[in-house]
Amino acid sequence: MRAGSETTECSTGLPQLDCLLDGPTSRGISRVGRLHRMAAAKLLRGLGLYPGQEFLMMCLWEAGAVRQSELIKRLELDPSTVTKMLQRLEQSGHVRRRPDPADRRAVLVEATERSCGLRQEVERAWERLEEHTVTGLSEAERAELSRLLGRVEENLCAQTADCPPPECGPVC
Amino acid sequence: MRAGSETTECSTGLPQLDCLLDGPTSRGISRVGRLHRMAAAKLLRGLGLYPGQEFLMMCLWEAGAVRQSELIKRLELDPSTVTKMLQRLEQSGHVRRRPDPADRRAVLVEATERSCGLRQEVERAWERLEEHTVTGLSEAERAELSRLLGRVEENLCAQTADCPPPECGPVC
DNA sequence: AAAAATTATGTGGTCGGCCAATCAATTCGA
DNA sequence: TCGAATTGATTGGCCGACCACATAATTTTT
Numbered sequence: 001m002r003a004g005s006e007t008t009e010c011s012t013g014l015p016q017l018d019c020l021l022d023g024p025t026s027r028g029i030s031r032v033g034r035l036h037r038m039a040a041a042k043l044l045r046g047l048g049l050y051p052g053q054e055f056l057m058m059c060l061w062e063a064g065a066v067r068q069s070e071l072i073k074r075l076e077l078d079p080s081t082v083t084k085m086l087q088r089l090e091q092s093g094h095v096r097r098r099p100d101p102a103d104r105r106a107v108l109v110e111a112t113e114r115s116c117g118l119r120q121e122v123e124r125a126w127e128r129l130e131e132h133t134v135t136g137l138s139e140a141e142r143a144e145l146s147r148l149l150g151r152v153e154e155n156l157c158a159q160t161a162d163c164p165p166p167e168c169g170p171v172c
Numbered sequence: 173m174r175a176g177s178e179t180t181e182c183s184t185g186l187p188q189l190d191c192l193l194d195g196p197t198s199r200g201i202s203r204v205g206r207l208h209r210m211a212a213a214k215l216l217r218g219l220g221l222y223p224g225q226e227f228l229m230m231c232l233w234e235a236g237a238v239r240q241s242e243l244i245k246r247l248e249l250d251p252s253t254v255t256k257m258l259q260r261l262e263q264s265g266h267v268r269r270r271p272d273p274a275d276r277r278a279v280l281v282e283a284t285e286r287s288c289g290l291r292q293e294v295e296r297a298w299e300r301l302e303e304h305t306v307t308g309l310s311e312a313e314r315a316e317l318s319r320l321l322g323r324v325e326e327n328l329c330a331q332t333a334d335c336p337p338p339e340c341g342p343v344c
Numbered sequence: 345a346a347a348a349a350t351t352a353t354g355t356g357g358t359c360g361g362c363c364a365a366t367c368a369a370t371t372c373g374a
Numbered sequence: 375t376c377g378a379a380t381t382g383a384t385t386g387g388c389c390g391a392c393c394a395c396a397t398a399a400t401t402t403t404t
Binding site: 050053085 | 388389390391392393394398399400
Binding site: 130 | 295
């Protein structure tokens with residue numbers, strides 16, 4: 001291959017061909033995050049759902065009629081994201097919306113009867129996904145992974161937003 | 173709140189308000205994946221990059237001129253995704269493309285000189301992201317997390333695609 | 345009671361990412 | 375040699391997710 005003679009503009013060294021961009025954890029999270037989402041997509045596709053929607057539907061199945069703002073808080077998503085998800089879910093018949101009589105700004109959201117049949121299948125799909133994800137790990141390893149992910153979640157949540165109001169915790 | 177009387181269509185029990193949808197690991201991966209991506213976005217925004225683009229640029233900075241198909245293989249992304257990323261990166265002046273003289277189907281991609289100045293900043297941003305991510309974890313915990321993420325990656329990769337060509341491995 | 349701040353939602357736009365389908369160029373096989 | 379299969383890249387469409395901004399209704403403050 002003659003490439004690398006004068007066509008290479010930025011080559012700072014030998015082509016390393018390996019893992020560029022240090023940060024084993026970040027790297028792992030990125031890759032696993034994407035793969036996991038794809039796996040979820042695959043499982044949910046047969047149910048007529050897109051990944052992300054399962055959380056929203058579970059909220060509705062669990063809580064019944066709920067204000068959109070409440071949904072946003074629980075899902076910790078951007079309001080505009082939830083608005084658009086609901087528009088699509090409404091059009092696909094999974095969700096119904098109506099104005100909240102108590103507050104003319106608000107919207108009440110609920111799952112349609114039709115959609116309730118999906119609940120079990122979604123739960124089973126999610127179980128299969130979990131199973132597939134942690135296959136080959138011991139109970140102790142699974143617990144440790146969950147715990148470490150929880151720690152990382154706290155790290156990423158802090159300063160980014162307002163997960164648990166720190167309010168002068170152990171340090172300050 | 174009077175909701176829950178007759179408006180509740182699917183309520184199968186009490187409003188649990190807690191973590192619906194079992195699967196501690198899956199749940200953690202979803203949340204951490206999203207938070208991590210947002211954190212990356214925040215750090216990269218100042219550099220004029222969107223999350224995901226940093227991997228592509230690192231490939232180019234490292235390898236010089238590269239065929240698009242090679243890029244696709246390394247990034248393990250859908251070809252159409254890479255095509256569109258490159259169109260945007262070209263328009264924003266980070267990347268240049270030209271036909272491959274050796275194969276008239278192929279396209280050679282390289283980073284522009286301008287973009288090379290970003291490399292160090294991207295690497296530093298990525299380091300800060302890693303630091304932020306694993307803050308508070310011991311060395312042992314960090315190593316364990318990376319290891320476990322690697323295992324999960326293998327799980328999710330297998331059957332989903334063709335990461336390491338199995339070709340009659342230890343089992344078959 | 346009127347003005348100011350906050351809340352609830354929606355719009356428009358941008359990206360990464362996927363799938364399905366297309367088309368040209370190259371390679372393989374009969 | 376010539377048709378068939380494969381490879382390289384693109385287009386169009388869809389979704390989740392973000393941001394910035396806008397609007398209406400409610401709450402708070404003065």
